[in-house]
Amino acid sequence: MILCKDIVKVFPDGSGCTSTILDCVNLEIKDGEFVALTGKSGSGKTTLLNIIGLLEDTTSGQVLIENQNWQEKTRKEQSLFRNQKIGYIFQSFYLESEYSVYKNVELPLIVAGVPRKERKKRVMECLDKVGMLPKAKSKAKLLSGGEKQRACIARAIVCNPEIILADEPCGNLDDANTTRIMELLVDLKNEKRTIIMVTHSMEDADYADRKIAMHGGKVYEENC
Ligand SMILES: Nc1ncnc2c1ncn2[C@@H]1O[C@H](COP(=O)(O)OP(=O)(O)O)[C@@H](O)[C@H]1O
Numbered sequence: 001m002i003l004c005k006d007i008v009k010v011f012p013d014g015s016g017c018t019s020t021i022l023d024c025v026n027l028e029i030k031d032g033e034f035v036a037l038t039g040k041s042g043s044g045k046t047t048l049l050n051i052i053g054l055l056e057d058t059t060s061g062q063v064l065i066e067n068q069n070w071q072e073k074t075r076k077e078q079s080l081f082r083n084q085k086i087g088y089i090f091q092s093f094y095l096e097s098e099y100s101v102y103k104n105v106e107l108p109l110i111v112a113g114v115p116r117k118e119r120k121k122r123v124m125e126c127l128d129k130v131g132m133l134p135k136a137k138s139k140a141k142l143l144s145g146g147e148k149q150r151a152c153i154a155r156a157i158v159c160n161p162e163i164i165l166a167d168e169p170c171g172n173l174d175d176a177n178t179t180r181i182m183e184l185l186v187d188l189k190n191e192k193r194t195i196i197m198v199t200h201s202m203e204d205a206d207y208a209d210r211k212i213a214m215h216g217g218k219v220y221e222e223n224c
């Protein structure tokens with residue numbers, strides 16, 4: 001279970017003042033849930049996802065995953081946990097552009113210390129799952145937007161994470177690619193993974209079991 005307790009996030013607003021982006025957010029996400037996080041641009045969706053993904057600190061409040069308070073752990077403990085348990089699909093991909101698709105997907109397994117033979121098996125399995133086996137040897141920079149997103153998903157799932165965080169995974173994609181990515185996320189949900197997907201598309205949000213809207217620094221449960 002993921003538990004956000006009284007999360008506050010304050011940023012400097014650039015004019016010497018501060019702006020409260022998350023204003024005492026409380027949220028409970030059960031194992032195996034597929035949650036869509038919606039809201040206007042600037043409403044704090046990415047900030048909340050980054051906090052849950054242990055990529056950003058809170059100003060105050062706690063993130064409990066598997067009953068442990070990750071805000072009070074060291075960076076090293078956080079990154080080890082992230083590597084083993086969390087797959088992050090970034091809006092802007094963050095693929096290593098000069099590396100092949102294969103190498104990009106293999107990187108988290110190298111970090112996790114998985115032996116080469118096992119790495120190969122898992123990379124190939126994940127590339128197959130996202131339909132990217134034919135592009136395994138292509139440099140990331142030569143891929144289309146949809147292909148980059150699929151490579152990004154393969155990289156996010158290669159360590160078999162229990163939690164998948166996806167930030168606008170279809171933000172830059174056409175309808176056909178969007179449907180493909182959303183079906184992949186539903187497959188992952190059916191494998192009992194917990195998914196939190198940020199989206200501004202109501203159609204994409206309809207794939208989720210639960211919708212949470214962000215507005216004015218607060219979260220609101222929406223009835224599906
Ligand atoms: N590192 C930062 N420093 C200052 N302001 C930030 C920072 N990150 C995000 N913000 C501000 O926080 C607000 C919410 O951003 P974000 O979480 O990216 O929203 P969303 O993903 O919903 O579009 C925006 O106004 C943004 O400018």
Ligand SMILES: [Mg+2]
Nearest residue numbers: 045046047167
């Ligand atoms: Mg965002």
